[in-house]
Amino acid sequence: MTDGDATQEGPGPGSGGPGKAPAPTARRRRDAAATREAILASAVEAFTRHGYAGVGVREIAARAGVTAMLINRYFGSKEKLFEQAVDVAFAPRTVVGGSGRTLARASAEALVSRTAPDADRLGPFLLMLRSVSDPRAAEIVRAGMERHVARDLAERLGGPDARERADLLLSLIAGVWLMRSVVGTRALAEADETRLARRVEAMFAALVDEDGSAGS
Amino acid sequence: MTDGDATQEGPGPGSGGPGKAPAPTARRRRDAAATREAILASAVEAFTRHGYAGVGVREIAARAGVTAMLINRYFGSKEKLFEQAVDVAFAPRTVVGGSGRTLARASAEALVSRTAPDADRLGPFLLMLRSVSDPRAAEIVRAGMERHVARDLAERLGGPDARERADLLLSLIAGVWLMRSVVGTRALAEADETRLARRVEAMFAALVDEDGSAGS
DNA sequence: GCCATAAGTCTACAGGCGTATACATAATCG
DNA sequence: CGATTATGTATACGCCTGTAGACTTATGGC
Numbered sequence: 001m002t003d004g005d006a007t008q009e010g011p012g013p014g015s016g017g018p019g020k021a022p023a024p025t026a027r028r029r030r031d032a033a034a035t036r037e038a039i040l041a042s043a044v045e046a047f048t049r050h051g052y053a054g055v056g057v058r059e060i061a062a063r064a065g066v067t068a069m070l071i072n073r074y075f076g077s078k079e080k081l082f083e084q085a086v087d088v089a090f091a092p093r094t095v096v097g098g099s100g101r102t103l104a105r106a107s108a109e110a111l112v113s114r115t116a117p118d119a120d121r122l123g124p125f126l127l128m129l130r131s132v133s134d135p136r137a138a139e140i141v142r143a144g145m146e147r148h149v150a151r152d153l154a155e156r157l158g159g160p161d162a163r164e165r166a167d168l169l170l171s172l173i174a175g176v177w178l179m180r181s182v183v184g185t186r187a188l189a190e191a192d193e194t195r196l197a198r199r200v201e202a203m204f205a206a207l208v209d210e211d212g213s214a215g216s
Numbered sequence: 217m218t219d220g221d222a223t224q225e226g227p228g229p230g231s232g233g234p235g236k237a238p239a240p241t242a243r244r245r246r247d248a249a250a251t252r253e254a255i256l257a258s259a260v261e262a263f264t265r266h267g268y269a270g271v272g273v274r275e276i277a278a279r280a281g282v283t284a285m286l287i288n289r290y291f292g293s294k295e296k297l298f299e300q301a302v303d304v305a306f307a308p309r310t311v312v313g314g315s316g317r318t319l320a321r322a323s324a325e326a327l328v329s330r331t332a333p334d335a336d337r338l339g340p341f342l343l344m345l346r347s348v349s350d351p352r353a354a355e356i357v358r359a360g361m362e363r364h365v366a367r368d369l370a371e372r373l374g375g376p377d378a379r380e381r382a383d384l385l386l387s388l389i390a391g392v393w394l395m396r397s398v399v400g401t402r403a404l405a406e407a408d409e410t411r412l413a414r415r416v417e418a419m420f421a422a423l424v425d426e427d428g429s430a431g432s
Numbered sequence: 433g434c435c436a437t438a439a440g441t442c443t444a445c446a447g448g449c450g451t452a453t454a455c456a457t458a459a460t461c462g
Numbered sequence: 463c464g465a466t467t468a469t470g471t472a473t474a475c476g477c478c479t480g481t482a483g484a485c486t487t488a489t490g491g492c
Contacts, residue, residue: 433492439486439487439489440485440487444481444483445483446479446480447479447480449477452474457471458468458470459467459469
């Protein structure tokens with residue numbers, strides 16, 4: 001995120017003027033690659049905040065400092081842009097780290113921390129939750145998740161039916177994101193974070209070492 | 217193109233067509249209460265299938281056999297209609313039955329059964345999942361859930377922090393609905409239902425009787 | 433300096449959205 | 463039977479959507 005794309009007001013596609021626009025933010029020099037990246041970054045954030053159907057290409061483009069048509073020029077369509085955004089959102093990060101018992105604990109703590117009321121509230125799960133109401137977006141998200149996180153998580157989980165247990169683990173993660181950050185139920189929002197993390201960890205543990213005794 | 221809105225053909229025998237045209241919705245006698253109920257039922261189904269933002273008032277009205285304006289006449293606005301639909305969707309049913317260990321088992325089995333690929337795939341959780349991307353809908357859903365299911369579930373759960381644990385339980389339920397029915401990950405769709413139910417039950421159990429065995 | 437061309441913008445279209453106003457029809461009641 | 467009123471429809475408005483084609487501007491090579 002080197003290029004500071006602050007939320008500047010439109011660099012003069014404004015109606016009247018020939019756009020002298022002593023742009024407060026230095027207008028980016030014409031650079032296809034950089035513009036593409038700016039659009040993509042704007043898309044990831046916008047899709048995460050409002051969901052696939054909840055944001056228009058004009059808003060995404062404006063936040064990237066360009067006009068809507070560049071989206072179609074660089075990505076083909078809004079849907080194609082969404083595919084790229086899903087890839088960006090899911091690819092880089094390791095959703096859950098560690099393995100075995102460490103995995104359960106670290107994931108629970110990270111989950112509770114990242115869904116805190118004062119946190120950034122960004123990330124791939126939020127993008128998923130707010131986009132899957134559109135069937136085409138849901139299919140894109142499914143493919144992205146299976147490709148990027150589910151397989152990797154299943155490997156680190158190991159054991160029988162690793163893929164099924166990985167998806168179950170992701171279900172709980174998504175559910176907590178949903179109830180805590182999207183729906184915003186009070187009981188979860190106001191819960192003590194340490195205690196909440198321990199409870200989530202216990203549920204994770206039931207999956208991680210399901211064969212052995214589930215002694216906490 | 218498509219010849220006229222044949223949803224309601226003139227009641228008179230005039231059309232002369234020998235085709236009986238078995239109207240999908242037999243023209244109902246003018247009855248405000250019945251019409252209101254028809255709209256509401258149509259809304260619950262439509263909001264469940266496509267989410268709050270994913271369906272228009274014209275479609276909801278058409279499925280109820282009326283025109284869109286009746287929605288505004290009887291409910292005031294699309295948003296008010298959604299409030300009523302949320303109430304209808306969440307109110308009557310007991311989301312999870314039983315108490316204690318029975319609760320964990322019964323809920324897990326019901327959840328897995330209702331999210332099966334060949335099931336109806338209706339119900340309040342689907343309505344929630346597909347609607348919360350809209351912030352106003354999310355707030356309505358939050359209120360409806362807390363009013364109807366969370367409180368009742370917390371009472372049946374008992375124990376410390378019942379409300380928090382109830383919401384956590386609902387998180388897992390919602391997450392499984394999400395991954396299995398909305399996103400449609402293969403690992404969960406193809407999973408053996410008995411085994412899957414047992415795993416979900418184990419996660420529920422970590423919440424239900426956490427005070428007893430698992431020292432915290 | 434000029435110019436070909438990449439990079440970006442403008443205008444427009446066809447359609448959907450929620451909803452307000454005006455109108456038409458069927459049912460009830462004196 | 464005729465009039466009144468609840469019930470439902472038709473039309474339209476203003477706004478927004480994704481996208482296509484034509485147009486403008488900056489940039490690098492000569």
